[in-house]
Amino acid sequence: MQAAIEIDGLTKDYYLGFWRKRPRRALDGLTLTIEEGEVFGFLGPNGAGKTTTLKLLMGLIFPTSGGARILGRAIEDVSMHHDVGYLPEQPYFYDYLTARELLDYFARFFRLSAEERRRRIGSVLDLVGLSSAADVQLRRYSKGMLQRIGMAQAILHQPRVVFLDEPMSGLDPVGRREARDIILDLKRQGRTVFFSTHILPDAEMLCDRVAVLVGGKLQGVGSPEQIVSIEVESLEVLFELPAGSALPPALEDAATQTGARYRIQVPEAQLYDALEGLRAARARIISVSQLKPTLEDFFLRLVGGEQRKHAVEISGGGL
Amino acid sequence: MTWVVALNTFREAVRDRVLYNLIFFALLMIAAAVLVGQISIGIEHLVIVNLGLTAISIFGLVMAIFIGVGLVYKEIDKRTLYALLARPLRRRQFLVGKYAGLLLTLAVNTALMTLGLAVALFYVSRTFVRSDLSILVAVYFILLKLALVTALALLFSCFSTPMLSTVFTLGLYLAGTFSTDIRSFGEVTESPALGAVTKFLYYLLPNFNNFNAIAAAAYGRQIPLILVAQNTAYAAIYITLVLLAAAAIFSNRDLK
Incomplete structure (x- = not known):
């Protein structure tokens, strides 16, 4: 063709x-x-x-x-x-x-x-x-x-x-x-x-x-x-805590509260640890989602040269 | 292709209200010529033709310069040219199209103003005489002059802002009107170098003086056919050269 x-x-x-x-x-x-x-x-x-x-x-x-x-x-x-x-x-x-x-x-x-x-x-x-x-x-x-x-x-x-x-x-x-x-x-x-x-x-x-x-x-x-998957490195967990229950100490610093809901961002490798902690605290998990980077992040890193290696991989090394 | 661009250029001019103001003022001036003619006992015809043709020439020049200098610049500045040049259209075709469009506009306006002059003449004389034909020749010469001025304005419009292009075009027009004087000046000077420069300028500058037949028309003198042929050929050659230069510049320039 x-x-x-x-x-x-x-x-x-x-x-x-x-x-x-x-x-x-x-x-x-x-x-x-x-x-x-x-x-x-x-x-x-x-x-x-x-x-x-x-x-x-x-x-x-x-x-x-x-x-x-x-x-x-x-x-x-x-x-x-x-x-x-x-x-x-x-x-x-x-x-x-x-x-x-x-x-x-x-x-x-x-x-x-x-x-x-x-x-x-x-x-x-x-x-x-x-x-x-x-x-x-x-x-x-x-x-x-x-x-x-x-x-x-x-x-x-x-x-x-x-x-x-x-x-x-x-x-x-x-x-x-x-x-x-x-x-x-x-x-x-x-x-x-x-x-x-x-x-x-x-x-x-x-x-x-x-x-x-x-x-x-x-x-x-x-x-x-290929372009986007490079960047998926953390996950966002959205949850609610029952009355009288406190945040697990390990997550206290990472959590942000909006009304009754909490939000934490954890690296993919630590997801299960975080979920265990939340189960112990009897938290109700609302969602777990991949955090895709904004394009701005993506380009800023590219400009900084950090993604140069990934970019080469994407194009099969043939820049 | 070229004709499509020309018709759109004509349409743009027709939809521009400034143009109607100009025609209005030109007709007003012709009407004023009738009034002046009435108080010029015995020479009404001469005064009306003289003032009328001068009005046609001046307003034509104003239009040729002010629309001409924006012809290409506006299209680049507003970026309307981007989508247009993505058609199977060569840049030189675009240029010639714009030129032809403005020329068509000038021709239609000149025709309208000439009609106004004819009405004014008929109002005063109640008849047309054979020598009035020289008025049409004078109008034709004005059109040739406008065609040349438009080509120059278009050339400057290819690489300069409208303000500068106006200065350049007007400057060249004035220099071209007095080109005979420039040569005479060189002839009376004792410096051979200055004489050579003025002679060179005389041949380089467009000679607009040749296109002035207003006095001949006003006095009802016959304009020789050879002059008509000479002026037509001169304008055609000069315009072709100017348009070739414009095309060479415009075809190689980056659009911002």
Whole structure:
């Protein structure tokens, strides 16, 4: 099967300063291959180089070195865009147009008949939940609505590869769920989705594989489970104590009380000891759950180099 | 592709209310010309044509510069260009599309203002004479001038802010209007180096003086066809070169 996206040593330097220009490397030798039909998550904290990568792939900026191919065609080849959709980060569109006019404008670049354009526009507006606001000028749109119209224009021409830069940003919970449904729907249709995010649960839920980028460098590629499982190291126990019963002395320091409930965090190895203590105190266990790290923790550690070893393992040692 | 961008640029301009204000003021000025004409006994026709064509030229210039300098800059600054360039659209096609769109806007506005002038003339003279045809030629020259100014504004818009682009475009327009004087200055000076520089500038700067046929139209003089052909060819060549330069700059620049 042909690779959907082949990125080979993609590097981008920005030059800062007015008189004495100093280079700052935003992306450092990124090499990645994404197969057709994959939903691929591009993870990283702000400033990691995610948007730079997407802008390079879309030809909005030019690489300092390296290159990439999409569906076998070099990114410099404009015809490649016939099969590619793109949602920019924090999208902004012509505010003097209505949503329907904007989509019609964009659809005209694909030589679709008027009837076909009308049909597709109606269908994507429906899909992103903007049918009722289709004839409202975009200047009256909220940030979330702009994000939705951004998604609509990215998939309007039924591209084989869709690039989404932070597709969930600015969306409320309902909007995020709908965006996730759209991505899953694209996957069902066999399309390739490459999306950047700094929200780990989104990646966990949607992606076949994820890549982690920090400071312009690829830290690892793997399935979301691999990325997250590295970090599961403690558990949280939620419990209540009967009247007259006291906390076991060993847990006194670790416990926090909220109303009648207590909460403790224990390392996985000490879970049974803690549960024994709670049984002795006749505590009623409400839940025991894995404590997954926040993405922030995850990235902070990566930046600190602590996870470097794990990252190498995820990618099978092939960074 | 190019035409799709052009039509959207036209639509943007049409939906911009500033434009209607400009047309309103231009028509107001033509109306004022009628009033001034009425108190200029015997030379109403001359005054109306002179003031009317000057109004068309000035308001056209204001539009060409102020919309032109924002043509590309606004799209980059507001990032509306991102989604657009993700279509199968070359950057040079986008540029030419934007240019053609503004040119279409200017042509429609100039046509409207010319219609206003024609109404004013008819109001005063109750008839049109054959020599009035030179008014149309003068309007055509104004359009050629606007096309050239728009190309320059677009060129600056590719790498500079609207404020600076306005200064550059206006500066070039003024220098181009007085390019003949610059050469004459070089000819009377005794320094051969200065003479060479002014001659070089004369050929480099766009010669806007050639496009001024307002006086000829006002006096009803016939404008020779050869001048029409010369001006058309000059504008076409100069515009092509400016657009090629704009495309070369814009096609290689990183969008922020």
